[in-house]
Amino acid sequence: xxxxAGFEALxxxxxxxxxxxxxxxxxxxxxxxxxxxxxxxxxxxxxPVLDRLEDQAMVEAGGARLAFTTDSFVVKPLFFPGxxxxxxAVNGTVNDLAMxxxxxxxxxLALILEEGLPLEPLRRVMxxxxxxxxxxxxxxxxxxxxxxxxxxxxxIFVNTSGIGLAAEGVELxxxxxxxxxxxxxxxxxxxxxxxxxxxxxxxxxxxxxxxDTAALYPLVEAMLRTRAAIRCLRDPTRxxxxxxxxxxxxxxxxxxxxxxxxxxxxxxxxxxxxxxGLDPLYVANEGKLLAIxxxxxxxxxxxxMRAQRLGLExxxxxxxxxxxxxxxxxxxxxxxxxxxxxxxxxxxxxxx
Amino acid sequence: xQYLDEYRDxxxxxxxxxxxxxxxxxxxxxxxxxxxxxxxxxRYGIDELLPAxxxxxxxxxCPVCVTPLETVDKAIAIAARPEVTLLSYxxxxxxxxxxxxxxxxxxxxxxVRIVYAPTEALKFARAHPERxxxxxxxxxxxxxxxxxxxxxxxxxxxLRNFSMLASHxxxxxxxxxxxxxxxxxxxGFIGPGHVCTVMGTREYEALAREFRVPIVVGGFEPxxxxxxxxxxxxxxxxxxxxxxxxxxRSVSQVGxxxxxxxxxxxxAVCDQKWRGIGGIAQSxxxxxxxxxxxxxxxxxxxxxxxxxxxxxxxxxxxxxGLRKPADCPAxxxxxxxxxPLGAPMVSSEGACAAYYLYRRHTAGAGRA
Numbered sequence: 001x002x003x004x005a006g007f008e009a010l011x012x013x014x015x016x017x018x019x020x021x022x023x024x025x026x027x028x029x030x031x032x033x034x035x036x037x038x039x040x041x042x043x044x045x046x047x048p049v050l051d052r053l054e055d056q057a058m059v060e061a062g063g064a065r066l067a068f069t070t071d072s073f074v075v076k077p078l079f080f081p082g083x084x085x086x087x088x089a090v091n092g093t094v095n096d097l098a099m100x101x102x103x104x105x106x107x108x109l110a111l112i113l114e115e116g117l118p119l120e121p122l123r124r125v126m127x128x129x130x131x132x133x134x135x136x137x138x139x140x141x142x143x144x145x146x147x148x149x150x151x152x153x154x155x156i157f158v159n160t161s162g163i164g165l166a167a168e169g170v171e172l173x174x175x176x177x178x179x180x181x182x183x184x185x186x187x188x189x190x191x192x193x194x195x196x197x198x199x200x201x202x203x204x205x206x207x208x209x210x211x212d213t214a215a216l217y218p219l220v221e222a223m224l225r226t227r228a229a230i231r232c233l234r235d236p237t238r239x240x241x242x243x244x245x246x247x248x249x250x251x252x253x254x255x256x257x258x259x260x261x262x263x264x265x266x267x268x269x270x271x272x273x274x275x276x277g278l279d280p281l282y283v284a285n286e287g288k289l290l291a292i293x294x295x296x297x298x299x300x301x302x303x304x305m306r307a308q309r310l311g312l313e314x315x316x317x318x319x320x321x322x323x324x325x326x327x328x329x330x331x332x333x334x335x336x337x338x339x340x341x342x343x344x345x346x347x348x349x350x351x352x
Numbered sequence: 353x354q355y356l357d358e359y360r361d362x363x364x365x366x367x368x369x370x371x372x373x374x375x376x377x378x379x380x381x382x383x384x385x386x387x388x389x390x391x392x393x394x395r396y397g398i399d400e401l402l403p404a405x406x407x408x409x410x411x412x413x414c415p416v417c418v419t420p421l422e423t424v425d426k427a428i429a430i431a432a433r434p435e436v437t438l439l440s441y442x443x444x445x446x447x448x449x450x451x452x453x454x455x456x457x458x459x460x461x462x463x464v465r466i467v468y469a470p471t472e473a474l475k476f477a478r479a480h481p482e483r484x485x486x487x488x489x490x491x492x493x494x495x496x497x498x499x500x501x502x503x504x505x506x507x508x509x510x511l512r513n514f515s516m517l518a519s520h521x522x523x524x525x526x527x528x529x530x531x532x533x534x535x536x537x538x539x540g541f542i543g544p545g546h547v548c549t550v551m552g553t554r555e556y557e558a559l560a561r562e563f564r565v566p567i568v569v570g571g572f573e574p575x576x577x578x579x580x581x582x583x584x585x586x587x588x589x590x591x592x593x594x595x596x597x598x599x600x601r602s603v604s605q606v607g608x609x610x611x612x613x614x615x616x617x618x619x620a621v622c623d624q625k626w627r628g629i630g631g632i633a634q635s636x637x638x639x640x641x642x643x644x645x646x647x648x649x650x651x652x653x654x655x656x657x658x659x660x661x662x663x664x665x666x667x668x669x670x671x672x673g674l675r676k677p678a679d680c681p682a683x684x685x686x687x688x689x690x691x692p693l694g695a696p697m698v699s700s701e702g703a704c705a706a707y708y709l710y711r712r713h714t715a716g717a718g719r720a
Contacts, residue, residue: 021456023456023458024455024458024459270353270356332397334397334574336397337714338396338711339710339711339712341708341709341712345446
């Protein structure tokens with residue numbers, strides 16, 4: 001090797017084509033998830049209700065308009081500060097109903113248990129399911145239990161489905177954002193993801209972060225009571241605020257411009273993200289919501305959110321714009337502008 | 353938040369930018385060497401604040417990007433072995449080798465895990481004596497001491513199931529290669545703050561003298577970069593070519609002697625290939641013969657691996673500051689972080705990936 005020769009003969013590798021197997025990134029809620037959905041899952045099933053691609057399906061039955069949704073929970077560790085897989089399984093599903101403006105009523109609960117699982121953690125998870133369901137005002141009215149061989153599962157996998165009653169006259173969609181609308185966020189971001197990460201990796205950050213897992217319907221109900229022109233509600237779970245807003249921008253054909261200094265982040269979350277090279281905008285939340293609302297109603301809606309326990313730290317974080325459709329940008333603290341992209345797969349810690 | 357907000361103050365940033373503009377009387381081309389600095393620069397739009405005459409180009413200091421293709425191939429081959437658990441930093445798992453990446457190995461049943469430090473890999477090896485534990489260690493002088501300590505500790509404990517696939521690169525030889533290139537436009541460097549925290553600044557003094565080029569060792573926060581740029585512009589305008597230290601809260605002239613001792617104990621300087629760049633003499637670190645028992649490359653017979661990197665992209669020109677990422681016809685079309693054609697698109701610290709992530713709406717807009 002000769003010194004200095006290298007830069008004159010630079011070359012670059014051609015990457016391998018994407019594999020033909022499922023990777024973890026397909027479950028990240030990012031671009032890979034969206035591609036799997038579009039290319040393989042939706043073509044097999046397409047129908048007008050499904051094709052709306054909201055967090056919940058809206059169906060009519062017997063004269064009632066019902067919201068229906070399902071979600072599976074494969075979180076590791078099963079127990080973490082602020083909750084456990086049972087709490088998540090209830091709150092995750094009732095929140096998907098609430099994001100359609102629907103009042104959650106009934107849940108199903110399916111357990112996939114791994115051979116050898118001690119009964120004690122299962123007891124604890126079931127107690128959490130009960131407590132979370134009671135708090136959310138829903139009943140678990142049907143269920144199923146399966147056991148797989150040791151090694152074929154990871155302790156406890158949970159699936160819940162939920163039915164809720166749609167609010168009259170309320171129709172929300174990620175496709176309804178319009179230029180001029182405002183973006184509201186109900187509180188601090190990244191709490192859940194960092195709580196899980198620090199527990200999973202045995203990382204210790206100054207103050208222990210607790211998951212923000214919570215049932216959001218009481219907040220949604222108070223918001224709907226204002227009769228504000230709410231276009232869309234989203235709970236930014238996996239993929240975080242960035243992924244939810246990218247989805248709204250793409251579905252509505254609008255741009256979204258965020259104000260970095262307006263986005264509330266706990267110091268402990270910010271510190272953890274700085275250390276790990278993560279961006280809190282992509283970290284999961286389990287008890288927060290984003291609302292897109294008409295400009296004229298934004299202030300009133302924000303005030304109504306702040307009057308609720310789950311919205312005490314609500315902020316206006318951005319504006320919907322006609323510029324750069326499909327793209328989310330951010331005005332940085334320095335006054336410059338950058339893109340907030342949809343990630344391909346999971347956010348990975350950077351090396352340095 | 354303490355220790356962060358004071359380095360991101362918008363008012364001070366604007367004042368620094370105004371001072372840079374005031375002192376600039378002619379065009380200057382500056383390079384930040386470190387990928388971490390590139391990331392901050394593009395993420396915060398620091399270059400948007402600079403006067404038109406001051407142009408930033410982005411150096412080769414992204415360790416993930418420059419890890420040779422065949423080293424990634426080696427990691428993939430080793431990780432595919434049933435007895436092996438391979439651990440590495442998160443962003444290494446997505447780096448494409450000749451065929452596939454480590455995530456695909458994981459999907460096919462390989463035991464591949466993300467860790468945050470080599471000591472976690474050691475801990476895993478102690479707890480799982482039945483597994484052959486391989487740590488895939490990449491990085492510059494910054495990460496190399498911790499990797500050295502892991503191997504040193506493993507030897508001291510007599511751990512027999514731990515080894516390291518090492519691909520370490522050194523900044524000064526690459527900077528020299530870049531300066532020696534006749535086409536280089538770079539007139540001043542922001543030196544790598546964390547590399548110098550370990551190694552000190554003396555190696556850079558020789559470079560500054562030999563090539564008559566100012567080098568300001570800089571930090572990684574927005575105000576660090578702006579201050580370093582101000583110091584560089586001041587030197588250039590005054591016709592000076594010295595090593596100065598902006599990152600005084602971390603860097604000293606002698607560096608960290610303990611870390612340097614750990615490096616010297618475990619590693620020896622060797623010739624090294626850089627992905628997207630090629631071979632650079634004496635620009636890497638290899639395990640010393642005394643530590644051969646911990647050399648995964650030897651243990652798993654991958655030393656003969658080679659992979660040719662077809663000339664597809666223009667990273668050569670980008671890394672020399674001749675072109676900007678968005679000048680490339682493949683940028684944001686055929687070449688994206690999901691399907692990188694070249695090294696700088698691989699990790700978010702690579703120049704092309706940083707532009708793609710944060711700058712697509714202005715740089716190369718319309719192609720995105």
